[in-house]
Amino acid sequence: MVELDVRETRDGEPVLFHGSAGRGLWMDCGVPHFVEEMSAAELASVRYRGSTEGIATLADALALCASLGLGVMLDIKAGALSDRYLGRIVELLREHGCGSSTVTIAHEAEIRAALGDEVILPVSKEDGERIRGGEAASLAGQFWFGWAAELSDPMVAALQRNGAFAIVSINTFLSGARAAVAGPAGRAAAAGGGGGGVPDRFGIRRAFRGGVSAKRYVDRT
Numbered sequence: 105m106v107e108l109d110v111r112e113t114r115d116g117e118p119v120l121f122h123g124s125a126g127r128g129l130w131m132d133c134g135v136p137h138f139v140e141e142m143s144a145a146e147l148a149s150v151r152y153r154g155s156t157e158g159i160a161t162l163a164d165a166l167a168l169c170a171s172l173g174l175g176v177m178l179d180i181k182a183g184a185l186s187d188r189y190l191g192r193i194v195e196l197l198r199e200h201g202c203g204s205s206t207v208t209i210a211h212e213a214e215i216r217a218a219l220g221d222e223v224i225l226p227v228s229k230e231d232g233e234r235i236r237g238g239e240a241a242s243l244a245g246q247f248w249f250g251w252a253a254e255l256s257d258p259m260v261a262a263l264q265r266n267g268a269f270a271i272v273s274i275n276t277f278l279s280g281a282r283a284a285v286a287g288p289a290g291r292a293a294a295a296g297g298g299g300g301g302v303p304d305r306f307g308i309r310r311a312f313r314g315g316v317s318a319k320r321y322v323d324r325t
Contacts, residue, residue: 105174105175105176105177105207106165106169106174106175106176106177107177107179108120108162108165108176108177108178108179109121109122109179109181110162110178110179110180110181110193111127111139111140111181111183112139112140112183112184112185112186112189113139113140113142113143113144113147114140114141114142114143114146115143115144115188116186116188116189116192117143117144117161117162117189117192118161118162118163118189118192118193118196119139119144119147119159119160119161119162120159120160120161120162120165121139121159123139127139127140127181127183129142129150132152132153133150133151133152133153133159134153135150140183140184144161147159162192162193162196163196163199166196166197166199166200166202167200169200169202170200170201170202174205175205175206175207176202176205176206176207177206177207177208177209178193178206178207178208178209178210178219178223179208179209179210180193180208180210180212180215182212185212185214185215187218190214190215190218190219191218193218193219194218194219194222197219197222197223198222203222203223206222206223206224207223207224207225207226207247207249207271208223208224208225208226209226209249210226211226211228211229216228224245224246224247225245225246225247226246226247226248226249227243227246227247227248227263227268231243232248235259235262235263235266236259236262238262240265240266241266242266242267243263243266243267243268244267244268245267246267246268247268247269247270247271248263248268248269248270248271249270249271249273250272250273251272251273252272252273255270255272
């Protein structure tokens, strides 16, 4: 699975840009503007410092992911979130047939409303708190995503009971608690143990049973 950091251009086109300084282009590209201040056509001529590499569009990235059979995690960065922009993301997901193998880790209400029928949504922060407090919530087809140190054994069980599964973020370049898988809960979830109770709409449980980790899930349906 590939994570794509998506930002909105001035004219509502989704492009890929993480950035050393967030949405600003200066440090990475030597351009004194933010991504949202430039049109897609203007960004097409921008190059990263010391290279000939340009800023990729979401259209190009999804086409490549589809050709390689890769799942996609969309990290849609906060911004204007215009109707045109969100509609364009939906259009591209459908065009490249990526919807059934795409998740988003974005929690904004606008994103959830626009993409809810296209991608797998994360458990909302509100529902996450309810689950931690012992309450019930309808989480079928959703997933919990976060640091392994934040995922306890009881939380894994609670997510499963309520229909969700877990994807654990394990970044080995980080130090401290975030770099470690916290106990058997984190190890089980990373190996697919958080998948119980989820409808197999996206073929996720089949992939888990085949030994594919949640973090590297590739849609095989």
